[in-house]
Amino acid sequence: MTADFTLRQLAYFVAAAETGTTAAAAKRFYMNQSSMSAALSELETSLGVKLFIRRRGKGLELTSSGRDLLPEARRLVREIDEFASWAGSLQSELRGRLVIGCFDTIAPALLPPLLKGFAELHPDVEVDFLEGGQSELQEALLDGRIELSLMYDYGLPASLDRVVIRRPAPNVLVPADHPVAALDETDLLGLADEPFIMISTAPAKQLITAVFQAAGVTPKVRFSSANFDHIRALVQLGMGYSMISQSSGLQPLHWNDKVVAVPVSGPVPHEQLVAVLASRDRLTRRARAFLDHCLRDRA
Structure with a gap:
């Protein structure tokens, strides 16, 4: 069965969900607001579900169906971006956007040297980051906003993969x-x-x-x-x-x-810093390269 919607429409859906308005989503794609609204309505018709509640003057609010579909839509959009990046990298270096997370209290010491070193290795990869607490970062991993997160190996569910990057x-x-x-x-x-x-x-x-x-x-x-x-x-x-x-x-x-x-002297507890992944099998090449960089750079 052939889908009646396009990957571009899925990207519009993700942008509208993240920005909260059709006007802001339209700016991401250098298009006008009416075209964005029409594309989202067409996507809802094709899927047979209502994705947004539209309130005049208050922007967009995801319906329960929209919230359920958003993580998978993010994954599909990211994989298409990865496919395009892979095709381009047959003749060049890694490129594209990567969003990572980092536990907020360790970010000032850990992130700056990692980001600088990775930018020198892969200048065509645009890395953005989300800082937050453990629960916020876990949620961001599971709903697809970030691909991996640097955090303490403490209270994490068994369903999340992790790789040790530091033993502070x-x-x-x-x-x-x-x-x-x-x-x-x-x-x-x-x-x-x-x-x-x-x-x-x-x-x-x-x-x-x-x-x-x-x-x-x-x-x-x-x-x-x-x-x-x-x-x-x-x-x-x-x-x-x-x-x-x-x-x-x-x-x-x-x-x-x-x-x-x-x-501190004596036998004291040591909690590991880990790179946490929603699924190691679903990492893009950009995320794998960043994980490899973390492992090479560990103290």
Whole structure:
């Protein structure tokens, strides 16, 4: 049976769902709004389902059928883009668009060098990224908004494939003039009486809590924040110490030398950083190349 709709119409559907208006979707394809509206109506007629609820002045809202079909439509559009990229790369390099995800608290340290290195290897691939929490990134993987995500291997469903890219260790974060800053490593018992600044986002908070529990220490939490730059600033001003999981030598490039990360001594829990994939079999060549780059670049 031959489909009565086109792949171009599926691309219009995805764009309209992502932008929320026919006018914004039309801008993506350099067409007028009336042509976009007509194409979406034709697609609904061909499929025999209503994809959008249209409210004057309020844009488009996906119907339940539209929400169900969107992930598969994204997959089909991405695979056609991959097919075109593959055909073009028979005579040239990888090209096209790749969207990845990254857990927000690790993004400042992890993403910039990865993106720079990948751009040097594959200048014709346009990489965009989504930052968010674990649950948001899992949802984005499953509904096709991103192809892979860099995050902690913590609380992930078994249905998601994962590849280990880093094995970071817990470090305490102290001001440069703190006595601990001069040490090669430190235990947590010696810091037990000092104020602690907790990262409040999951799973970072849970991972830090597990490290303290393994050391038999209860931190005296003075402040909590979801913004690690804010936490770093508080540490720099001597308002307390904090904890970060990082690979050796890997910290945000914009940080200065007024805060120091010192490894925690003893047997402490280590959570792996992984590249999470909805399906390894469905990765585009661009995503596979980015995953290979992550593995080559790991510390």
